Amino acid sequence: xxxxxxxxxxxxxxxxxxxxxxxxxxxxxxxxxxxxxxxxxxxxxxxxxxxxxxxxxxxxxxxxxxxxxxxxxxxxxxxxxxxxxxxxxxxxxxxxxxxxxxxxxxxxxxxxxxxxxxxxxxxxxxxxxxxxxxxxxxxxxxxxxxxxxxxxxxxxxxxxxxxxxxxxxxxxxxxxxxxxxxxxxxxxxxxxxxxxxxxxxxxxxxxxxxxxxxxxxxxxxxxxx
Amino acid sequence: xxxxxxxxxxxxxxxxxxxxxxxxxxxxxxxxxxxxxxxxxxxxxxxxxxxxxxxxxxxxxxxxxxxxxxxxxxxxxxxxxxxxxxxxxxxxxxxxxxxxxxxxxxxxxxxxxxxxxxxxxxxxxxxxxxxxxxxxxxxxxxxxxxxxxxxxxxxxxxxxxxxxxxxxxxxxxxxxxxxxxxxxxxxxxxxxxxxxxxxxxxxxxxxxxxxxxxxxxxxxxxxxxxxxxxxxxxxxxxxxxxxxxxxxxxxxx
Numbered sequence: 001x002x003x004x005x006x007x008x009x010x011x012x013x014x015x016x017x018x019x020x021x022x023x024x025x026x027x028x029x030x031x032x033x034x035x036x037x038x039x040x041x042x043x044x045x046x047x048x049x050x051x052x053x054x055x056x057x058x059x060x061x062x063x064x065x066x067x068x069x070x071x072x073x074x075x076x077x078x079x080x081x082x083x084x085x086x087x088x089x090x091x092x093x094x095x096x097x098x099x100x101x102x103x104x105x106x107x108x109x110x111x112x113x114x115x116x117x118x119x120x121x122x123x124x125x126x127x128x129x130x131x132x133x134x135x136x137x138x139x140x141x142x143x144x145x146x147x148x149x150x151x152x153x154x155x156x157x158x159x160x161x162x163x164x165x166x167x168x169x170x171x172x173x174x175x176x177x178x179x180x181x182x183x184x185x186x187x188x189x190x191x192x193x194x195x196x197x198x199x200x201x202x203x204x205x206x207x208x209x210x211x212x213x214x215x216x217x218x219x220x221x222x223x224x225x
Numbered sequence: 226x227x228x229x230x231x232x233x234x235x236x237x238x239x240x241x242x243x244x245x246x247x248x249x250x251x252x253x254x255x256x257x258x259x260x261x262x263x264x265x266x267x268x269x270x271x272x273x274x275x276x277x278x279x280x281x282x283x284x285x286x287x288x289x290x291x292x293x294x295x296x297x298x299x300x301x302x303x304x305x306x307x308x309x310x311x312x313x314x315x316x317x318x319x320x321x322x323x324x325x326x327x328x329x330x331x332x333x334x335x336x337x338x339x340x341x342x343x344x345x346x347x348x349x350x351x352x353x354x355x356x357x358x359x360x361x362x363x364x365x366x367x368x369x370x371x372x373x374x375x376x377x378x379x380x381x382x383x384x385x386x387x388x389x390x391x392x393x394x395x396x397x398x399x400x401x402x403x404x405x406x407x408x409x410x411x412x413x414x415x416x417x418x419x420x421x422x423x424x425x426x427x428x429x430x431x432x433x434x435x436x437x438x439x440x441x442x443x444x445x446x447x448x449x450x451x452x453x454x455x456x457x458x459x460x461x462x463x464x465x466x467x468x469x470x471x472x473x474x475x476x477x478x
Binding site: 003006007010011012013014015016081084085087088089090091092093094095096097098099100101102103104105109110112178181182185186187188189190191192195 | 236238249299301302303304307309328330333334335336339398400401402403405433434436437440441442443444445446447448449451452453459460461463464465466467468470471474477478
């Protein structure tokens with residue numbers, strides 16, 4: 001095997017790769033969230049934002065391809081670590097409990113595989129709802145562009161989709177609560193001093209991201225914007 | 226010694242050998258003393274069993290003062306029982322209430338093959354150590370003490386990591402059965418000492434490889450290992466192992 005393959009297949013390399021791809025996806029999510037907030041500034045703002053992204057041409061495709069690779073690789077690593085775990089303890093404990101204290105076992109860390117798989121399925125439906133949608137056209141400043149504003153308003157007027165989206169964003173918050181802290185630990189950026197600080201920052205970040213994504217659909221559904 | 230006695234109900238994993246099925250068997254000790262250690266409670270039970278001509282419960286033990294790493298029991302689902310920073314030999318019955326039920330199981334992991342009852346084979350940990358958890362020194366007269374200056378910060382950290390007694394509780398408690406805390410502690414200890422530097426790259430690569438070869442699982446940063454470690458080793462040792470591995474890229478084949 002080549003050096004890179006050996007590294008990526010080692011237990012440490014797999015964690016480092018999970019952390020790096022995780023950070024990349026978090027960065028994307030933050031940019032995505034900031035983009036969503038343009039809805040609050042009105043139809044012209046969000047439609048122009050979307051139009052500007054599409055004008056990037058090849059650069060946009062490079063980012064999309066990179067994102068797809070990160071996403072698939074991150075999911076594959078998570079699933080393979082989970083499968084490995086089942087092999088590593090063929091005989092289960094009759095009784096198992098967390099000691100608490102320094103333990104980071106929680107509703108967030110213990111459900112990473114579940115929240116991860118649900119997020120994976122969500123992304124597929126989400127791309128179908130928005131990215132692959134045949135948008136109506138809107139004209140702003142004499143330029144014809146996709147009417148993203150109208151599509152958002154239409155989708156989040158539906159109670160079922162709104163509930164589905166809100167639930168998934170709560171799961172995203174749960175995934176990030178352990179994921180962000182864990183990525184720092186996986187990349188070795190951790191000392192006994194920084195550990196509690198980063199653990200707290202991860203919680204705040206997860207909360208802000210989940211609340212940010214939940215804010216838009218609820219605002220549309222309850223006609224606050 | 227306390228004059229009081231207490232009744233303790235035990236559900237102990239009994240298994241004749243690796244190939245036989247095991248199960249939890251109920252025992253009741255109705256005259257346990259609060260000053261007994263948990264292992265002494267098992268001794269007490271075993272004396273009764275032997276007097277009755279029954280097979281005693283096999284369990285690992287040696288120093289019984291919390292430093293050898295031999296004892297390895299999972300009590301009510303927690304490696305070494307409920308006390309923080311305590312090996313199960315140092316757990317005393319006064320921590321329990323009269324009438325309590327305690328489920329007693331062996332370490333469970335593919336890398337720790339079962340031997341009998343509560344005894345498992347932990348030699349996989351020795352083999353990780355043999356893969357690089359040492360420093361090579363020339364034979365001859367011992368080196369002068371204090372000949373190599375080491376700053377206080379690194380000396381203290383190395384000492385904290387060196388506290389590992391190799392019991393394997395980290396593996397037993399880990400939902401993934403990972404040996405990262407055990408391996409990380411040794412790598413981090415030697416990484417902080419000048420004596421460890423000549424072999425540091427080779428060490429981390431071969432010890433990390435060995436960990437996977439022996440069948441231990443991946444780490445998912447649950448930190449349950451730190452919570453159960455009788456030597457209270459921090460998961461920062463695992464972060465250090467990852468840094469060391471990254472720095473050792475040139476040594477990877």
